[in-house]
Amino acid sequence: MDHVFSVLQEADVINIQTDQVSLDNTIIKVHPDGTGALKKWPTSHWEIKRWMDN
Numbered sequence: 001m002d003h004v005f006s007v008l009q010e011a012d013v014i015n016i017q018t019d020q021v022s023l024d025n026t027i028i029k030v031h032p033d034g035t036g037a038l039k040k041w042p043t044s045h046w047e048i049k050r051w052m053d054n
Contacts, residue, residue: 008014 005014005016009016
């Protein structure tokens with residue numbers, strides 16, 4: 001692919017810059033706060049709510 005673009009650029013048919021990125025399937029673990037996940041409420045929160053309703 002690089003050869004095709006370089007030949008076309010040398011012939012002044014196109015004038016572009018190509019950048020290539022290669023990714024593998026590496027898994028990166030991210031802390032839940034880093035992904036925007038909602039924070040879990042402690043179980044005592046629900047106990048207080050039930051106690052106040054009754």
